[in-house]
Amino acid sequence: MRKLKPTKKIKSKSTLKISACCMVKNEEKNLPHSLESVRLAADEIIVVDTGSTDRTIEIAESFDAKIIQTAWQDDFSTPRNMAIDAATGDWIIFLDADEFFVNPKKVRTSIEKFTGKDAILIPRINIDEASGNSEMSRDWCARIFKNAPHLRYRGLIHENITDIKHERLDYTFGNEDLTIYHTGYGSRVIESKLRRNLALIELEAKKYGHEIKHDIALADCYAGLKDFEKSLYHAQKALNSDVEAVASRGNLYHKILNAMRELHYTDEDMLKVADEAIKNLPTLPEFYAERGMILCGLDRLDEAYLSLHKSLEVWKKMSSDVHEESYFAGAADKVYMRLAEIEAYVGNFKQALYNIKEAIRLVPDNKNYREMAADYQRKI
Numbered sequence: 001m002r003k004l005k006p007t008k009k010i011k012s013k014s015t016l017k018i019s020a021c022c023m024v025k026n027e028e029k030n031l032p033h034s035l036e037s038v039r040l041a042a043d044e045i046i047v048v049d050t051g052s053t054d055r056t057i058e059i060a061e062s063f064d065a066k067i068i069q070t071a072w073q074d075d076f077s078t079p080r081n082m083a084i085d086a087a088t089g090d091w092i093i094f095l096d097a098d099e100f101f102v103n104p105k106k107v108r109t110s111i112e113k114f115t116g117k118d119a120i121l122i123p124r125i126n127i128d129e130a131s132g133n134s135e136m137s138r139d140w141c142a143r144i145f146k147n148a149p150h151l152r153y154r155g156l157i158h159e160n161i162t163d164i165k166h167e168r169l170d171y172t173f174g175n176e177d178l179t180i181y182h183t184g185y186g187s188r189v190i191e192s193k194l195r196r197n198l199a200l201i202e203l204e205a206k207k208y209g210h211e212i213k214h215d216i217a218l219a220d221c222y223a224g225l226k227d228f229e230k231s232l233y234h235a236q237k238a239l240n241s242d243v244e245a246v247a248s249r250g251n252l253y254h255k256i257l258n259a260m261r262e263l264h265y266t267d268e269d270m271l272k273v274a275d276e277a278i279k280n281l282p283t284l285p286e287f288y289a290e291r292g293m294i295l296c297g298l299d300r301l302d303e304a305y306l307s308l309h310k311s312l313e314v315w316k317k318m319s320s321d322v323h324e325e326s327y328f329a330g331a332a333d334k335v336y337m338r339l340a341e342i343e344a345y346v347g348n349f350k351q352a353l354y355n356i357k358e359a360i361r362l363v364p365d366n367k368n369y370r371e372m373a374a375d376y377q378r379k380i
Contacts, residue, residue, distance in 0.1 A: 017043045017044075019043065019046060019088060019089030019093070020046070021045075022034065022045075027052070028052075028054040036100075037104045038095065045063050046066045047060040049067060049069050074156065074203065077155055080094065081153050088147075093143060101180050107177070110174065117171055120145065121142050121174060122143050124138060125181050134363070139251070139325040152164050155204060157204060157217070173323050201218055201221065211243075215234040215235070215238040216251075228259040229259070236256060239253070247323050249280065250281055250287075257273055257277075257290055283322045284314070284318075285318060288307050289334075296338065301342055315332060333362040339352075353376040356373045
C-alpha cells in the first residue's frame, strides 16, 4: 500500500484564516479525497474521530490535521461542535468525509467574496458510485460559516448549523465554484444509513419535541425504506405547514408524487399535485416532466409531448440561481425515452431515434436503450 506523505502547507496572501473541520468514523476510503479538496483553502484542518478502527486517524495525520477523539453518543451535533470549539479560523468549512469540492482551487477566493452573512449555502450534487457516479439529485447545504460563538450545530441527526441566539440562520447562497459532490447515499449503503437515521430522528423528536424538520427527514427516510404511506403523510405535513422549508419544497413535492404513484393514486389526483408544483416552482424542470408522464397515462399525448419538451427546455436553461433541490438530471434520460415512444407511436422513427440517442448520451451503458435505437434505425 502506498505510504501517505504529509501534504505541503500552502501559504495564502489573504489575511482571512479558514478552518476545515470534519467528523469521522472509519472513513479511510472517503477521507483522503475530502481533505485533499480543502487542503488549498484551509489554514488548519481539524478532525473529530468518534471511534475509528481503520486507517482514518493515520490519514488525517498525513494532512497535518489536529485530531480530537471522542466516544460516539448517538448525537451528530456534539462532535461537530467540538471541532468548532477547537477551530481558530475566521470561517469554517465543515464537510462530511463523503463530500468533496469539485473546484478546490476556487474555494478560498470564493469565500473571500462573501461578507455580512453568517453562513453560505453551497450546491451539493449527490452521486451514486455504484452506477458509474451518476447524478441522483442536487440540493443546497450550509457547509461554510463564520466562526462565531452564536453559531453551533443542533440536532441528533440531520443536524444544522444554527444561530442559537435568534433561532434563524442569516445565510446567503454560494456560487457554482463552491459545488461539492456527495457519495454517501449511493445504492450500496443507503438502507443501513436510513435505518440508523430513522432511529435517531425518532429519538430526537421524542426527547426534544416534534418539529417540521423531523417530517422533512422522515419523508426521506420512509421513501427510501419504501414505506410510502408514512412518506406521503410526513411530506404533506411539511409542505402544508407554515414553516419555511429552505430549498426543500421540490424534494417534498417529489416525495408526494412518488408515494402517490407507488400507492396507486389516480392520474387525475397526481396531475393536481404536479400542476401545483409547477405553479409554485416554475424554474424546476422535474414537475413539467412529472406532468408529462401523468398525461401519458391519461392518453393526452399531445399535452404530454409539450410538457415533456418543456421540462428539457427548462433544464437546459436552469442556472445556479435556482435554490431548490432538484432530481431531474438523474431522470432526464427517461424523459427523452418517453418522447421517443410518443414519436414512434405516430410513426416518426427518425425523431424517435434522435431522442433515444440523447438518452444514450446521458446513460451510455444502458443496453435496452441501445437495442431500441437499433430497432428504430431499421424502421427509418
